[in-house]
Amino acid sequence: MSASQDHDHDDAHTGPIKTPKQLAWAVLFAFVVPVVVIILLANYVSTAAKPAAGTEAFEAQAVAARIAPVGHVEVKDANDAASMKTGEQVFQAQCAACHASGAAGAPKFGDAGAWGPRIKTGLETLVNSALKGKGNMGPQGGGDFSDFEIARAVVYMANNGGAKFDEPKMPAPAASAAQ
Numbered sequence: 001m002s003a004s005q006d007h008d009h010d011d012a013h014t015g016p017i018k019t020p021k022q023l024a025w026a027v028l029f030a031f032v033v034p035v036v037v038i039i040l041l042a043n044y045v046s047t048a049a050k051p052a053a054g055t056e057a058f059e060a061q062a063v064a065a066r067i068a069p070v071g072h073v074e075v076k077d078a079n080d081a082a083s084m085k086t087g088e089q090v091f092q093a094q095c096a097a098c099h100a101s102g103a104a105g106a107p108k109f110g111d112a113g114a115w116g117p118r119i120k121t122g123l124e125t126l127v128n129s130a131l132k133g134k135g136n137m138g139p140q141g142g143g144d145f146s147d148f149e150i151a152r153a154v155v156y157m158a159n160n161g162g163a164k165f166d167e168p169k170m171p172a173p174a175a176s177a178a179q
Contacts, residue, residue, distance in 0.1 A: 104135075
């Protein structure tokens with residue numbers, strides 16, 4: 001074996017630590033630094049003011065929310081013209097989400113070309129489609145607005161699309177329970 005082969009052989013088996021000073025630094029970083037990191041993490045996790053598990057569950061609002069009734073009944077006078085919404089108000093609140101932009105294939109508000117074939121089917125068919133749903137449009141009846149208010153919105157949209165429908169008449173008052 002030659003001297004150059006011995007030297008290459010020794011270099012292949014040596015590590016990055018060549019002096020005792022480098023060894024001391026390696027020991028320091030290998031043991032002390034992880035211990036310091038662990039201590040810092042433990043302090044970070046344990047010093048934050050956190051409530052004990054379940055303590056928020058007994059606050060008055062949390063209890064009230066859990067025992068609240070699932071639903072409630074709201075009685076409206078269907079014959080009260082003052083509380084009835086106009087077609088434009090119902091359109092803005094309920095219909096504009098799709099009909100203003102034409103989302104999900106809805107005919108755009110004021111687009112005579114899109115409303116023309118629908119208007120030809122008649123007001124009753126349009127109102128029925130709005131109340132029961134058609135295509136991508138879900139049923140509107142039984143929601144926040146009465147069937148009469150939905151009919152007003154249909155007339156408002158159709159008239160802005162080229163129709164000449166008359167405003168629906170207020171439904172006749174229902175017979176009272178005493179009679």
